[in-house]
Amino acid sequence: MSLRTKAFLFQLMCFAALFILFRFLIGKYTNLTGLWVPFTAFVVGTLISPKFQVIRTKDGDKMFMKWLFLKGIREIK
Numbered sequence: 001m002s003l004r005t006k007a008f009l010f011q012l013m014c015f016a017a018l019f020i021l022f023r024f025l026i027g028k029y030t031n032l033t034g035l036w037v038p039f040t041a042f043v044v045g046t047l048i049s050p051k052f053q054v055i056r057t058k059d060g061d062k063m064f065m066k067w068l069f070l071k072g073i074r075e076i077k
Contacts, residue, residue, distance in 0.1 A: 003061045007052040010065075010076075019045040052076070 023041035026032060032040060050067035063076040 003063055004054045007054050007063050011049070011052045015045050015049040018049050 019041050022044045023038055026040050026044075027037045030037075030040075048068060050065050052063060052065050054061050054063050065074050065076050066072075067074075
């Protein structure tokens with residue numbers, strides 16, 4: 001599996017977990033109904049989920065992660 005595929009899957013799994021969590025929390029603890037619940041969960045999940053990216057360097061491909069709650073950019077692989 002290529003590093004770009006892993007970065008995509010990591011990003012998808014993080015977003016999906018946060019989306020499901022926020023959809024449940026927003027539906028339970030707010031007065032939003034209908035399409036507002038998944039739409040709000042989508043926006044919050046998009047803003048809060050970590051961003052993964054693969055950069056080609058002279059040493060080869062490396063995966064980096066940037067997250068709102070961590071300072072700076074972290075190298076994953």
